[in-house]
Amino acid sequence: MNTYIKDIAYYLPQTEISNEVIVRDFPEWSVEKIASKVGVDKRHVAAEDETASDMAVKAAEILFQRGNIRKEDIDFVLFCTQSPDYKLPTSACMIQHQLGLRKDIGALDFNLGCSGFVYGLSLAKGLMAGGIASNVLLLTAETYNKYLHPKDKGNRTIFGDAASATVIGMSGFAQIGEFSLGTDGSGANNLIVRSGGSRIPEAKNDIRFDENGNPISSDYLYMNGSEIFTFTLDNVPSLVNDTLVNNGLEKETINQFVFHQANKYMLNFLRKKLEIEQDRFYYCLSKFGNTVSSSIPIALIEAIDDGTIHEGDNVLLAGFGVGYSWAGTVLRFSKS
Incomplete structure (x- = not known):
């Protein structure tokens, strides 16, 4: 169907x-x-x-x-x-x-x-x-x-x-293709809010600051940036490749790549590693920041509205992050 x-x-x-x-x-x-x-x-x-x-x-x-x-x-x-x-x-x-x-x-x-x-x-x-x-x-x-x-x-x-x-x-206007999904729970501790759930129900009030003055606490979001960066570089290229294979497409047939809008440095590094031209790789985090699960749909809307995505385009989506979890698919935009 x-x-x-x-x-x-x-x-x-x-x-x-x-x-x-x-x-x-x-x-x-x-x-x-x-x-x-x-x-x-x-x-x-x-x-x-x-x-x-x-x-x-x-x-x-x-x-x-x-x-x-x-x-x-x-x-x-x-x-x-x-x-x-x-x-x-x-x-x-x-x-x-x-x-x-x-x-x-x-x-x-x-x-x-x-x-x-x-x-x-x-x-x-x-x-x-x-x-x-x-x-x-x-x-x-x-x-x-x-x-x-x-x-x-x-x-x-x-x-x-x-x-x-x-x-x-x-x-509708964009047909949803086949998926590539992945999970690696071994990285759960690298992006986490520890307290407030059943394992640690009460606030720990254990705030401390690292050598760079960054707060570390069970009661607030903790992100190990270097580990998240490594995870992304290790998994997103294969995610993109698997998504292409599952949809019977080559990288050259993708008109736009719309990734989770994590941060500029990471996105630029991924784009270069994947050898994707800048005009086929969409950015819009400057106006919104990293909006987590909403970053890809916001980017899609922005790309449609500003004319980056056209009728007949193939658009590859790639989401990745906390969990660890990652997911990709291709949207085929309808021709008039």
Whole structure:
């Protein structure tokens, strides 16, 4: 069964943090250094009382207001987040009610980060192939900034909060191809928030600072940048190759590569390692930062709107990160 992206939208929180604001807290940084090294000029941050599910609902409402699909046609909700409102109930169930969707539908959360959008496409395709759903609403939303220590200058320059909404159906503007998926849980400790779950339920209050002045705490997001970089270089090239093979394509037949928008340095290194020309490798993190599971759908929308992606194009998606997990697929944009 062929499955397609029917429509896609995103939502950004109202609060915008520019590099000028960041350097007030970290005068050892400069606006130019952040822009050149990280590739981010500004990022959006969720309000104190704004949750991932709130943002997902807003993204979905933007999508429905366009009128390309009706709420009553949705028969499954998938919500990708690592920032759930509660340990229970499932955020997707609350979203169903908040959006006023039918009650005779499925709804579930899945906990993935930077690979989450591509994984979500694979889940939606599977639901449709199994005859379980005809129109799947895939939502992604993260509020990683709530996990960051105020003195974490590295991660505060990188991450932005955002949400996206995508409808996958039996017709649309981009056909979803075959997938390549991967997992390596041995790297779990290299990108983690340790406390707050069942293993460490209470806050540890164990903040310390490394030799560079970066905070390390069980109660906030910890990222081992060098290990994440090594993981990415070890796995993304084979992910791209496997995705091409699974779709019966050569690298030269891909019009655009849309990767998870991690940071400028990593993306540039990957592009050069894969020998992809710059005009076929899409960047848009300067306006949004690393928005985790929402970075690929936001990049897709931006690339469509600015004319980078055209009708008839093959677009390879690659998500990778926390878990470790990685996922790739190809979108074939319809010809008029």
